[in-house]
Amino acid sequence: MQRRSEKHLCEGMTLKINGRRVWERIEELGRIGATEEGGVSRLAFSQEDRQATELVIEWMQAAGLQVRRDAAGNVFGRRPGEEAGPLVMTGSHLDSVASGGRFDGVLGVILALECLQVLEDNGCKTRLPIEMAVFAGEEGSRFPGCLLGSMAVTGLLPPDYPYQVRDAQGILLADALRQAGLEPERFGEAKRRGEDIKVFLEAHIEQASVLEQAGKPVGIVSAIAGPHQYHVTIRGRSGHAGATPMQGRADPMVAAAQVIQKVEELALTSKAGTRGTVGFLQAFPGGHNVIPAQVDFTIDWRGISEDERDAIAQETLDYLAQICKERGLTWTAEVTAHTAPVQIQPQVLEVLQTTAQRLGLDYHVLPSWAAHDAMIMSQICPVGMIFVRSQGGLSHCPEEFSTLEDITQGGDLLLHALLALAEPLV
Numbered sequence: 431m432q433r434r435s436e437k438h439l440c441e442g443m444t445l446k447i448n449g450r451r452v453w454e455r456i457e458e459l460g461r462i463g464a465t466e467e468g469g470v471s472r473l474a475f476s477q478e479d480r481q482a483t484e485l486v487i488e489w490m491q492a493a494g495l496q497v498r499r500d501a502a503g504n505v506f507g508r509r510p511g512e513e514a515g516p517l518v519m520t521g522s523h524l525d526s527v528a529s530g531g532r533f534d535g536v537l538g539v540i541l542a543l544e545c546l547q548v549l550e551d552n553g554c555k556t557r558l559p560i561e562m563a564v565f566a567g568e569e570g571s572r573f574p575g576c577l578l579g580s581m582a583v584t585g586l587l588p589p590d591y592p593y594q595v596r597d598a599q600g601i602l603l604a605d606a607l608r609q610a611g612l613e614p615e616r617f618g619e620a621k622r623r624g625e626d627i628k629v630f631l632e633a634h635i636e637q638a639s640v641l642e643q644a645g646k647p648v649g650i651v652s653a654i655a656g657p658h659q660y661h662v663t664i665r666g667r668s669g670h671a672g673a674t675p676m677q678g679r680a681d682p683m684v685a686a687a688q689v690i691q692k693v694e695e696l697a698l699t700s701k702a703g704t705r706g707t708v709g710f711l712q713a714f715p716g717g718h719n720v721i722p723a724q725v726d727f728t729i730d731w732r733g734i735s736e737d738e739r740d741a742i743a744q745e746t747l748d749y750l751a752q753i754c755k756e757r758g759l760t761w762t763a764e765v766t767a768h769t770a771p772v773q774i775q776p777q778v779l780e781v782l783q784t785t786a787q788r789l790g791l792d793y794h795v796l797p798s799w800a801a802h803d804a805m806i807m808s809q810i811c812p813v814g815m816i817f818v819r820s821q822g823g824l825s826h827c828p829e830e831f832s833t834l835e836d837i838t839q840g841g842d843l844l845l846h847a848l849l850a851l852a853e854p855l856v
């Protein structure tokens with residue numbers, strides 16, 4: 431390997447992010463949509479979300495980036511390289527769940543901005559351009575379906591998608607986009623070509639406590655679990671809770687209870703650590719003294735091993751079919767999400783690990799059990815993820831917290847990984 435001189439600041443590992451600036455920006459964004467409990471509510475395309483995005487655009491422009499917004503509301507800020515492309519991309523999202531935390535998504539956006547600003551301030555030139563991305567509508571807490579912005583970028587949504595979905599108030603996505611100054615009729619133009627993107631890196635809080643338990647400030651993600659979700663409907667025969675004898679009932683709630691237990695049992699005995707959750711259940715007509723005629727519920731499977739995850743999901747459906755047959759019930763199961771798990775490419779892992787080692791960081795390699803924009807971006811380009819330790823593993827709540835020290839280490843890792851991938855020129 432060629433030995434490099436350490437004279438220039440852009441070489442070696444001397445360049446550092448400004449953790450204090452990162453912290454102040456996270457705090458400033460945390461005031462937009464702040465809740466009394468100390469968290470934030472910034473639902474996609476809401477006034478708060480637009481305000482946060484506009485503030486970040488101001489910072490991006492001040493950092494000398496070439497800023498543009500696509501028709502899905504994603505914002506990109508480019509720092510040109512000596513060559514036109516392919517580019518190295520990094521970023522995350524600014525929207526939150528209702529009553530969420532101040533770090534989820536924001537961290538990856540502000541660290542991306544910080545890295546580009548540090549390169550700019552130090553006059554570091556790269557062969558390839560680096561672009562930061564602020565993806566719109568990641569959380570899916572207003573319109574159905576999450577990861578909206580990155581799905582538009584990867585072409586996973588039809589061009590007329592904004593005319594297909596409404597929020598709980600009945601507002602059409604197209605109208606929400608228009609209110610945000612966007613042109614929904616051009617939604618399809620948000621799609622980008624994978625060959626133009628060399629790699630996408632996302633820094634994110636861990637949202638679990640693996641790093642905390644391992645005593646490590648940062649993590650390098652080895653795989654991203656893919657969700658496989660169903661909406662299940664079981665139909666039976668309604669009746670009076672008192673007058674109807676127990677024998678001969680066709681009660682869909684009891685069948686649902688058995689299936690829910692099966693989900694837990696299969697997940698607990700899974701060899702690949704597949705996780706299963708029933709997070710929604712509704713009975714019709716729904717009265718304390720009525721045997722339900724129908725029960726609807728969801729099943730959410732997450733797995734690093736696609737084969738195992740899908741096999742367990744099928745085993746659950748077979749069990750559901752058997753139970754319904756025995757009890758004289760009918761059922762349907764509609765697949766609402768089916769995404770393959772992402773295995774991070776060895777070359778990207780290698781760059782992140784080597785960079786962490788050269789920085790002397792104490793890191794841990796772990797899978798991500800939550801979905802992220804990086805999971806979607808992997809459909810068109812190689813991806814990598816950096817995790818920052820979450821205090822108490824808490825996330826999607828006002829208590830969400832990461833320390834300035836941990837964030838700074840994650841930021842330095844992102845900075846030098848970006849630099850290595852974009853190839854510094856000195």
Ligand SMILES: [Zn+2]
Pocket residue numbers: 523534535568634802
């Ligand atoms: Zn997030």
